[in-house]
Amino acid sequence: MASQKKPSVDVVLVGFGWTGAIMATELTDAGLNVLALERGEPRDTNPDFAFPRNTDELSYGIRGKLFQPLAKETVTVRHTPAEAALPYRQHGSFLLGTGVGGAGVHWNGHHWRALPADLTIRSTYEQRYGRKFIPEGMTIQDWGVTYDDLEPHYESFEKLCGISGRAGNVGGQIRPGGNPFEGARRSEYPLPPLGSPNSALLFAKAAAELGLHPFPQAAANASRPYTNPHGAQLGPCNFCGFCERYGCYNYSKASPQTTLLPVLRRRANFELRTRSQVLRVNLAADGKHATGVTYIDAQGNEVEQPADLVVLCAYQMHNVRLLLLSKIGQPYDPATGRGVVGRNYAYQLNGGASLFFDKDQPMNPFVGSGASGHVLDDFDGDNFDHGPHGFVGGASINCINTGGRPIQQMAVPPGTPAWGAQWKKAVKDTYLFHTGVGSQGSVMSYRDNYLDLDPTYKDAWGQPLLRMTFDWKPNDIAMTQFIGGKIEQISKAMKPKQMSLGFMKPGAHYDVRPYQSTHNTGGAVMGRDRETSVVNPFTQVWDVPNVFVTGACLFPQNFGYNPTGTVAALAYWAATHIRERYLKNPGALA
Numbered sequence: 316m317a318s319q320k321k322p323s324v325d326v327v328l329v330g331f332g333w334t335g336a337i338m339a340t341e342l343t344d345a346g347l348n349v350l351a352l353e354r355g356e357p358r359d360t361n362p363d364f365a366f367p368r369n370t371d372e373l374s375y376g377i378r379g380k381l382f383q384p385l386a387k388e389t390v391t392v393r394h395t396p397a398e399a400a401l402p403y404r405q406h407g408s409f410l411l412g413t414g415v416g417g418a419g420v421h422w423n424g425h426h427w428r429a430l431p432a433d434l435t436i437r438s439t440y441e442q443r444y445g446r447k448f449i450p451e452g453m454t455i456q457d458w459g460v461t462y463d464d465l466e467p468h469y470e471s472f473e474k475l476c477g478i479s480g481r482a483g484n485v486g487g488q489i490r491p492g493g494n495p496f497e498g499a500r501r502s503e504y505p506l507p508p509l510g511s512p513n514s515a516l517l518f519a520k521a522a523a524e525l526g527l528h529p530f531p532q533a534a535a536n537a538s539r540p541y542t543n544p545h546g547a548q549l550g551p552c553n554f555c556g557f558c559e560r561y562g563c564y565n566y567s568k569a570s571p572q573t574t575l576l577p578v579l580r581r582r583a584n585f586e587l588r589t590r591s592q593v594l595r596v597n598l599a600a601d602g603k604h605a606t607g608v609t610y611i612d613a614q615g616n617e618v619e620q621p622a623d624l625v626v627l628c629a630y631q632m633h634n635v636r637l638l639l640l641s642k643i644g645q646p647y648d649p650a651t652g653r654g655v656v657g658r659n660y661a662y663q664l665n666g667g668a669s670l671f672f673d674k675d676q677p678m679n680p681f682v683g684s685g686a687s688g689h690v691l692d693d694f695d696g697d698n699f700d701h702g703p704h705g706f707v708g709g710a711s712i713n714c715i716n717t718g719g720r721p722i723q724q725m726a727v728p729p730g731t732p733a734w735g736a737q738w739k740k741a742v743k744d745t746y747l748f749h750t751g752v753g754s755q756g757s758v759m760s761y762r763d764n765y766l767d768l769d770p771t772y773k774d775a776w777g778q779p780l781l782r783m784t785f786d787w788k789p790n791d792i793a794m795t796q797f798i799g800g801k802i803e804q805i806s807k808a809m810k811p812k813q814m815s816l817g818f819m820k821p822g823a824h825y826d827v828r829p830y831q832s833t834h835n836t837g838g839a840v841m842g843r844d845r846e847t848s849v850v851n852p853f854t855q856v857w858d859v860p861n862v863f864v865t866g867a868c869l870f871p872q873n874f875g876y877n878p879t880g881t882v883a884a885l886a887y888w889a890a891t892h893i894r895e896r897y898l899k900n901p902g903a904l905a
Contacts, residue, residue, distance in 0.1 A: 554684045595641045665832060667816075694801055
């Protein structure tokens with residue numbers, strides 16, 4: 316029983332990262348009183364990310380100053396339902412953010428739109444390759460929304476962030492220098508692309524000579540001074556090399572702090588409460604209507620917060636866990652295939668090549684930005700014929716120089732000792748002449764990859780931890796092996812002095828120890844069938860229509876891109892339907 320009960324608000328948001336900031340802006344615009352509850356610390360560009368404080372690699376890169384304290388709350392992980400799960404005790408495979416801005420603070424700023432075929436993946440593959448092409452046990456499904464539905468909302472996010480890039484398809488007209496595979500967009504990016512380092516120029520030249528279609532990575536790092544539609548100003552990126560795992564001290568990387576928080580702070584109908592750990596969404600006796608949330612405040616008090624509308628805006632895993640703890644929706648059971656909450660958890664499978672050049676090709680890795688470089692999309696989505704290869708999915712391939720930091724980004728050639736005089740000599744000889752070519756690969760959803768509540772381990776508040784059951788499948792290994800061959804071909808064409816490849820091999824298992832990607836998806840997926848989705852196409856919970864869900868938990872499977880652009884577009888899409896439809900007639904939208 317809560318010891319305190321606060322006055323009711325129109326909307327309570329759980330979490331204040333990108334989707335929380337977007338929802339808060341859109342719903343306060345509609346005249347609603349909005350309260351955001353963020354479990355972490357209050358953070359802003361100044362003083363929290365001020366130079367030189369934010370360039371402390373030991374604090375931010377190694378000790379994870381911006382990340383969730385796993386001693387209080389974490390997840391447990393296992394490969395199969397037959398195994399006992401163990402807690403994720405150190406940040407490795409993925410980085411769980413916390414605090415104001417969430418993962419929108421420590422991201423690199425890669426911006427992508429989903430391909431039109433990504434959003435209709437099952438229909439696309441069945442139509443092009445036949446139903447039998449999709450392996451047994453693969454549970455991919457269409458999203459319930461189309462690219463055309465989301466296009467204007469992608470544009471809204473791009474204008475919000477001042478995305479730097481070069482469009483490849485404007486109004487159906489393919490433009491040189493952009494991504495020829497992308498869906499049609501209404502307008503060019505707000506800013507021109509970032510400057511490309513030597514490594515990316517070599518990559519682009521080699522790829523083009525092989526008949527591929529390289530283009531500059533679209534970036535939420537401003538290439539020019541920019542003022543967004545809300546009046547927030549961003550400065551041009553100075554290529555400091557401290558993006559991922561760090562806040563931006565230069566007001567150059569788009570984040571909730573640099574794009575929306577200054578606007579929201581001036582609104583009387585918005586409140587942000589930090590250090591507020593939400594325990595559950597409260598339901599009426601019939602279980603079909605949310606009455607608000609219960610949270611633990613900064614003083615350790617249990618507080619009831621009534622609200623007419625609840626929007627889950629936390630990270631993917633936290634949204635799924637909160638639904639399970641609140642008993643909203645039927646938990647997924649892999650034995651029967653029934654239930655929806657926790658279903659279709661997916662990830663990404665990445666790989667790449669490490670390249671070392673002679674001294675006539677300096678790469679100067681210290682001149683880095685989170686998304687400065689070139690990419691290609693020829694082998695992503697359904698942009699190529701999968702028939703001869705026998706797998707679903709693909710990957711984007713990139714050459715992006717994020718920085719040359721001394722602890723985490725000190726690459727040495729294969730065969731170099733891990734320490735000592737020879738290691739030091741190798742660092743000295745190769746630091747300026749190293750780069751990498753990487754891939755970001757899709758992972759499909761499967762019947763036995765899922766999320767549920769752990770029966771053994773609990774968090775600091777006595778609630779069950781989220782349990783992840785996940786492993787690589789033959790389809791995804793086949794995909795990354797195919798992509799590895801393409802990367803090897805491109806890398807050789809770049810003419811390095813020495814190179815090494817790193818890709819998952821058949822029989823490999825998911826390992827939580829090395830960092831791979833913070834692009835976790837699924838568990839509260841969207842769709843048009845309530846038997847296979849938690850929310851309808853407008854991100855509204857089927858069973859509790861005054862609860863909406865945002866984030867990558869909505870993705871029915873994962874694609875070969877960074878998810879942030881699609882996460883934001885879906886938040887704008889949902890906010891539009893709340894404003895234009897739900898508020899006029901509260902109830903089910905589908």
